[in-house]
Amino acid sequence: xxxxxxxxxxxxxxxxxxxxxxxxxxxxxxxxxxxxxxxxxxxxxxxxxxxxxxxxxxxxxxxxxxxxxxxxxxxxxxxxxxxxxxxxxxxxxxxxxxxxxxxxxxxxxxx
Amino acid sequence: xxxxxxxxxxxxxxxxxxxxxxxxxxxxxxxxxxxxxxxxxxxxxxxxxxxxxxxxxxxxxxxxxxxxxxxxxxxxxxxxxxxxxxxxxxxxxxxxxxxxxxxxxxxxxxxxxxxx
Numbered sequence: 628x629x630x631x632x633x634x635x636x637x638x639x640x641x642x643x644x645x646x647x648x649x650x651x652x653x654x655x656x657x658x659x660x661x662x663x664x665x666x667x668x669x670x671x672x673x674x675x676x677x678x679x680x681x682x683x684x685x686x687x688x689x690x691x692x693x694x695x696x697x698x699x700x701x702x703x704x705x706x707x708x709x710x711x712x713x714x715x716x717x718x719x720x721x722x723x724x725x726x727x728x729x730x731x732x733x734x735x736x737x738x
Numbered sequence: 739x740x741x742x743x744x745x746x747x748x749x750x751x752x753x754x755x756x757x758x759x760x761x762x763x764x765x766x767x768x769x770x771x772x773x774x775x776x777x778x779x780x781x782x783x784x785x786x787x788x789x790x791x792x793x794x795x796x797x798x799x800x801x802x803x804x805x806x807x808x809x810x811x812x813x814x815x816x817x818x819x820x821x822x823x824x825x826x827x828x829x830x831x832x833x834x835x836x837x838x839x840x841x842x843x844x845x846x847x848x849x850x851x852x853x854x
Contacts, residue, residue, distance in 0.1 A: 670845035
């Protein structure tokens with residue numbers, strides 16, 4: 628079963644920051660938070676992951692709360708091509724146990 | 739980043755026939771791969787875990803005799819949908835995790851199966 632909860636949908640204006648929240652209140656100490664997105668009819672695409680420190684890469688920033696029970700994915704300047712379903716997943720690094728997807732957040736970027 | 743290739747990207751077959759979907763990790767070795775199924779407007783549902791050199795483990799409710807999984811090498815896993823029926827029409831996606839780097843999972847581009 629998925630260990631995360633996310634809002635079903637969010638809207639964002641093109642050019643503005645998109646902030647997508649995720650709740651993972653039962654996360655274990657050795658589990659990382661991973662974010663993926665799925666554009667219609669494609670396989671999920673890796674975005675970013677983190678353990679407890681905030682992370683940033685060319686695609687997004689990840690803010691993890693101090694108690695690690697929630698996180699926020701930030702797309703700093705959303706474009707129409709960022710319209711997708713965004714999933715957050717908790718995984719143990721290099722532990723190949725199966726993992727499950729929650730329902731994700733459908734981000735609608737509007738002009 | 740690492741690449742997982744899935745083939746074919748879409749297939750149409752007649753009821754009662756079998757369809758094989760291939761999943762390859764192109765630039766890394768994957769001892770474990772995962773197979774998901776996704777119905778329209780739904781999330782990905784884990785079907786089974788494919789283990790190189792051993793039997794796959796299936797999620798509850800997934801028929802192992804209908805969805806045959808073979809993981810013959812460290813870079814190839816196959817899913818065969820046997821005696822396909824229209825209700826098996828779905829989007830099938832494979833995933834593999836790399837042993838190096840960030841440990842993230844990489845996904846194939848998916849296979850759209852339509853059974854007519």
